[in-house]
Amino acid sequence: MKTLITTLNSKFIHKSLSLRLLYVACKERHDIDFKEYTIKDDLNHIVDDLIQQNLDVLCLSVYIWNVDLIQELCHLLKQKQPNLIIVIGGPEVMYDIDHFLDTFEIDYIMAGEGEIALDKLLTCLENKEEVCLQGVSTKEKRDDRLIPPVDLSYLETLDSPYLLERDKKDMKNRILYFETSRGCPYQCQYCLSSLEKGLRFFSMGYLKQQLGLLLETDVKVIKLLDRSFNAKTEHALEILDFVFKHARPGVQLQFEINGDVLDQRIIDFINEEAPDGLLRFEIGIQSTYEPTNKVVRRYQNFERLCDVIKQLQQNHKIDFHLDLIAGLPLENLQRFSKSFDDVFRLYPKELQLGFLKLLRGTSLRNEANKYGYVYQQEAPYELIESHDLSKEDIEKIHLAEDMLQKYWNSGRMPITMNKVLRACASPFYFFLDLGEFYQANDFKFFGFQLDELFQYLNLYLKGRYEDELIEDYLRLSKVKPKKWWKPRIENEKETKHLLINTYRLNKEDVFRYGIVEKLKEEYILVLYKNYQVTVEKYHI
Structure with a gap:
């Protein structure tokens, strides 16, 4: 049976790891391929493209950013090709299968990790056998259980999902998603990761092999999907040591960490050994209000977190991306403003201010009435108002x-x-x-x-x-810009001559590529040459 795995990515730059994992897990035993679209693509064009491929089975990965489009896509496909078998999976559908089975024109839902389950499902379909697999449901036969977690040592035996031949030409233009572990050690009540049980790690030998090969390509951004990279200190230290030794200039690795429990050994190692610009840390602080953190089970020591960040900021080696969520229980506008100010005072490169989303399956969605949550009924389920806001x-x-x-x-x-x-x-x-x-x-x-x-x-x-x-x-x-302010120099030509003569500057560069302006206590001269900007300040 001819099968295609696909999804609608939020942007072209994002590369779907899940499609590639499913592909390498099934390609030796099935006629299967994968293809990526984006949410910006015209749905009718996607439908036409899929129909032209004469598929028997279509597998769709569903996320919060594409769920509504996927529903419409399924409808359009079933209108044109009623016999097409449509399978959906992904984090958006895992914890509310009844909703999707009742409202989507689909044949199967896979709830959980699919590398082994999809292989078994396709085998059943090809052999016309009854499908009786844990976590795989139809409209008539529903199973609320999740698919059993995949043994990561099995995934290590497959071809690399990171180094497929077809991907090599675009490595530098797309974000490469990489995982060193699965699961989350925390239980934040607004997050789907809180529903996962246990924390599993890929072997260090496998990770070093994959990272070593990746760092030999022209990839620019590697983003780890680990929910908490530093959950196991020895594991994190060994990965960091490897990438510090093998990373080339121009590549960046992005990690999600829990800062308040970052081991001092990791902090010291980064400060002593990390190449400049290699690391970007994302830290989900969400709130600094202790009663709120207690309700959502986001336990953290903010004082220790601030100390960790300040230690790591000393050498300016790491870009920090800190997250806040507006709309968590018990945090009104005044109290949220304090959380904002507390976090902003760390002066991260980026402060991401998000708004609470009541995700399917999460505890906060199930307890929405308790907090007076009114939220969008369609994705992304964002908060509209609550008892506190x-x-x-x-x-x-x-x-x-x-x-x-x-x-x-x-x-x-x-x-x-x-x-x-x-x-x-x-x-x-x-x-x-x-x-x-x-x-x-x-x-x-x-x-x-x-x-x-x-x-x-x-x-x-x-x-x-x-x-x-x-x-x-x-x-x-990068080129001479137009001035938006009232010029402060009456005769710019004269001023340029004065600077050239006083400081022995290159006359052609100053007149051809330069802009000069008077500041309060000095003159600023900026040269725009070959898309390079040079800034100097002079006293006259």
């Missing part, structure tokens, strides 16, 4: 989040924002007030030009940080 409160947090993205996470104006935010009483209310200033002045939230972004902030700050904004703006461009 009104709709107006959530709108305010969204407004602050928009400004956070534009002015901090974007990294467009680090000199200005660091100076402004280190001086303000509350970063959260700074961003909220800036957003309200946008609204009051009818500034563009979308479709703005880069110079407008700087002008808006300059107006809000009443010109107090114009020097810093000018420098950030001039550093940001």
